Amino acid sequence: MIGHTPPATEHPFDVDTRVDRSSDGRFxxxxxxxxxxxxxxxxxxxxxxxxxxxxxxxxxxxxxVAVSTFFLRRGAPGPAEVRTDIARQGxxxxxxxxxxxxxxxxxxxxxxxxADLDQGQGLTEVLAKKPDLPAxxxxxxxxxxxxxxGVTMTDHVEFRYPDSPGxxxxxxxxxxxxxFWIRFTGGRxxxxxxxxxxxxxxxxxxxxxxxxxxxxxxxxxxxxxxxxPGWLACRVTTRYVIGGYHEEDFEIxxxxxNLAAQARQxxxxxxx
Amino acid sequence: MIGHTPPATEHPFDVDTRVDRSSDGRFxxxxxxxxxxxxxxxxxxxxxxxxxxxxxxxxxxxxxVAVSTFFLRRGAPGPAEVRTDIARQGxxxxxxxxxxxxxxxxxxxxxxxxADLDQGQGLTEVLAKKPDLPAxxxxxxxxxxxxxxGVTMTDHVEFRYPDSPGxxxxxxxxxxxxxFWIRFTGGRxxxxxxxxxxxxxxxxxxxxxxxxxxxxxxxxxxxxxxxxPGWLACRVTTRYVIGGYHEEDFEIxxxxxNLAAQARQxxxxxxx
Numbered sequence: 239m240i241g242h243t244p245p246a247t248e249h250p251f252d253v254d255t256r257v258d259r260s261s262d263g264r265f266x267x268x269x270x271x272x273x274x275x276x277x278x279x280x281x282x283x284x285x286x287x288x289x290x291x292x293x294x295x296x297x298x299x300x301x302x303v304a305v306s307t308f309f310l311r312r313g314a315p316g317p318a319e320v321r322t323d324i325a326r327q328g329x330x331x332x333x334x335x336x337x338x339x340x341x342x343x344x345x346x347x348x349x350x351x352x353a354d355l356d357q358g359q360g361l362t363e364v365l366a367k368k369p370d371l372p373a374x375x376x377x378x379x380x381x382x383x384x385x386x387x388g389v390t391m392t393d394h395v396e397f398r399y400p401d402s403p404g405x406x407x408x409x410x411x412x413x414x415x416x417x418f419w420i421r422f423t424g425g426r427x428x429x430x431x432x433x434x435x436x437x438x439x440x441x442x443x444x445x446x447x448x449x450x451x452x453x454x455x456x457x458x459x460x461x462x463x464x465x466x467p468g469w470l471a472c473r474v475t476t477r478y479v480i481g482g483y484h485e486e487d488f489e490i491x492x493x494x495x496n497l498a499a500q501a502r503q504x505x506x507x508x509x510x
Numbered sequence: 511m512i513g514h515t516p517p518a519t520e521h522p523f524d525v526d527t528r529v530d531r532s533s534d535g536r537f538x539x540x541x542x543x544x545x546x547x548x549x550x551x552x553x554x555x556x557x558x559x560x561x562x563x564x565x566x567x568x569x570x571x572x573x574x575v576a577v578s579t580f581f582l583r584r585g586a587p588g589p590a591e592v593r594t595d596i597a598r599q600g601x602x603x604x605x606x607x608x609x610x611x612x613x614x615x616x617x618x619x620x621x622x623x624x625a626d627l628d629q630g631q632g633l634t635e636v637l638a639k640k641p642d643l644p645a646x647x648x649x650x651x652x653x654x655x656x657x658x659x660g661v662t663m664t665d666h667v668e669f670r671y672p673d674s675p676g677x678x679x680x681x682x683x684x685x686x687x688x689x690f691w692i693r694f695t696g697g698r699x700x701x702x703x704x705x706x707x708x709x710x711x712x713x714x715x716x717x718x719x720x721x722x723x724x725x726x727x728x729x730x731x732x733x734x735x736x737x738x739p740g741w742l743a744c745r746v747t748t749r750y751v752i753g754g755y756h757e758e759d760f761e762i763x764x765x766x767x768n769l770a771a772q773a774r775q776x777x778x779x780x781x782x
Contacts, residue, residue: 303755304728304776306578308605308621310598325619326582331727333580335619347597347607349580349621351727351776358753361779363719365686366749414637447635455603455623456576458730460776462752477638478769480734481630483575485772497750500757502774504576504623504732507633 249426250394251435254284255291263322265292269340271315271390276441277508278388282309282346282454283438289336289348290431292320297332299352301430305459306349313338313345325349330357355430355464368491369417369471374398377419380406380441395439396423398469405445414443414476419469420490427467428490428498434459436470437488437501443476444484449507452484457503465490465498482506521698522666523707526556527563535594537564541612543587543662548713549780550660554581554618554726555710561608561620562703564592569604571624573702577731578621585610585617597621602629627702627736640763641689641743646670649691652678652713667711668695670741677717686715686748691741692762699739700762700770706731708742709760709773715748716756721779724756729775737762737770754778 250272257265273284286307293302318340325333333351337344371377377398385392398419404411420436422428428436437459442452473489488501522544529537545556558579565574590612597605605623609616643649649670657664670691676683692708694700700708709731714724745761760773 304580306580306621306728306730308576308578308597308623310605325580325616333582333619344597347605347621349578349619351580355753358755360754360781361719361721361751361756362753363751364749447633449633456578456730456732458578458728458774460728460755460757460774462750462755477636478734478772479633479635480769481627481634482632483630483732483734485732497752500750500774502730502732502772509632 247426249422249424251422251426251432255287257288257292257295257320259295263296265295265320267318267320269313269315269318272394274388274390276386276389276451280313281391281438282457283435285338285346286348286438286457287432287435289320289338289346290350290434292322292336293334293350293352294431296322296324297334297352298327299332299354301353301355301461302350302434303353303355303461304351305434307457308347309454309456310347311343311345313340364497368495369473371417371419371471372400374419374469378402391439394423395436396421397440403441405441410448411446414446415474416443416446417471417473420472421469428465428470430461430464433461433465433490433499436490437499438503440472440474442505443474443486444479444507447479451508452505453508454503454505457501459499459501461499462497466492466494468493470498479507519698521694521696523694523698523704527559529560529564529567529592531567535568537567537592539590539592541585541587541590544666546660546662548658548661548723552585553663553710554729555707557610557618558620558729559704559707561592561610561618562622562706564594564608565606565622565624566703568594568596569606569624570599571604571626573625573627573733574622574706575625575627575733576623577706579729580619581726581728582619583615583617585612588612636769640767641745643689643691643743644672646691646741650674663711666695667708668693669712675713677713682720683718686718688715688718689743689745692744693741700737700742702733702736705733705737705762705771708762709771710775712744712746714777715746715758716751716779719751723780724777725780726775726777729773731771731773733771734769738764738766740765742770751779
């Protein structure tokens with residue numbers, strides 16, 4: 239089966255990750271300027287989402303359970319191409335790779351294993367707790383009407399924090415650990431194809447160390463469940479900044495209290 | 511530069527990960543039966559190490575800072591081929607991909623970013639502690655002379671645990687979190703090219719849940735520093751087993767108290 243077609247909504251996530259098959263395994267895409275992150279650069283998770291849309295077209299299973307992306311070069315809004323390659327087609331699991339290219343240059347390379355999470359059987363033991371957050375309606379919108387310079391993706395992804403983040407007040411807390419709510423604006427619920435964007439969709443936790451920003455080198459997302467509709471609870475932590483390199487661990491839980499995704503990226507802090 | 515040539519020792523790690531260039535970007539390798547894990551299958555980390563030896567030959571930087579491997583099919587001892595592809599050659603960072611193939615079938619695909627960790631500059635903030643272990647000489651060798659059935663890699667990698675692991679006594683503890691020492695036998699110190707083997711080189715933490723074993727689907731290793739010679743302290747944790755899928759987080763610290771590697775894999779538990 240080519241199952242679970244993504245919802246054909248007019249939400250910017252669906253419009254901007256659309257791919258059109260041009261030839262065997264190749265797809266045309268158009269990179270949008272609606273997913274710009276700090277610094278006005280295209281968000282890494284958006285590139286991943288475009289790659290996954292193409293892989294979803296060529297692989298038989300619906301859910302990207304393991305996704306790894308290497309960020310090679312910066313792209314710009316405009317036409318792009320996704321070249322896919324199938325590495326394995328099994329009964330339970332399939333795997334493939336997508337290179338997102340622009341002007342003959344490869345921007346990112348994403349490898350992914352797809353499966354059907356409905357068929358996940360066997361042991362379940364959850365040994366950690368979901369984030370402990372106040373209800374979204376009692377939490378704070380850290381962006382509001384004051385868009386961050388150059389950032390456009392906050393028009394399509396919104397947040398609720400228990401307290402206004404230190405970096406937002408110009409008072410970094412020194413503790414790069416944070417929990418908050420996330421969702422797409424406009425009632426577009428997250429699915430397993432959009433979780434790998436959301437895990438890269440928030441302000442880097444290292445902003446609480448007073449750095450100016452962070453550039454992702456590599457991002458792995460493990461999708462662990464299909465999320466329930468509505469707000470998603472995030473737990474984000476950086477523990478090791480060494481010589482400028484740091485990891486960021488990102489968990490997403492749904493409102494039923496189930497883990498939906500677990501991600502880690504290796505990134506480089508940007509000096510002021 | 512093609513720098514930091516791996517040590518040309520006769521240790522099985524160096525002998526068994528040797529690659530010989532056969533043509534442009536292609537290398538001949540011989541998969542050994544000396545790195546078999548539980549179940550008598552070739553250890554996943556060994557495949558990764560063979561891929562990295564080939565990538566080290568074609569990329570200019572010495573240290574694999576981010577390594578992601580997808581495990582596609584099981585191989586067998588004997589001849590194999592590694593096909594490499596350079597994705598980027600930059601001044602500070604290079605990236606490439608290696609496919610390890612046998613009999614025309616791709617066994618694993620490894621993508622990696624290489625850099626020079628000596629050039630790592632910028633912020634250092636370490637917000638978690640190193641494993642709290644007794645000295646190796648006061649700790650227990652869980653294998654000793656009683657090799658596990660089918661397992662050969664414990665002839666070349668040795669361990670010291672604070673206490674004999676529950677799974678080893680037939681009494682799984684129920685807590686898949688463990689700390690222990692690891693090193694190669696025979697005085698072969700670990701380097702940045704061998705850490706991605708060691709992070710997959712121990713018994714899976716989920717054995718403490720009473721499962722028979724675990725099969726790795728995808729493994730990411732971030733090498734965070736060049737390890738000091740000698741024993742390495744490991745911290746291994748699984749927190750989420752969901753429908754048979756589980757992550758395993760693996761940290762390796764050196765005896766100077768520096769983090770050397772941080773890894774996560776997505777795996778499937780094996781029923782009895």
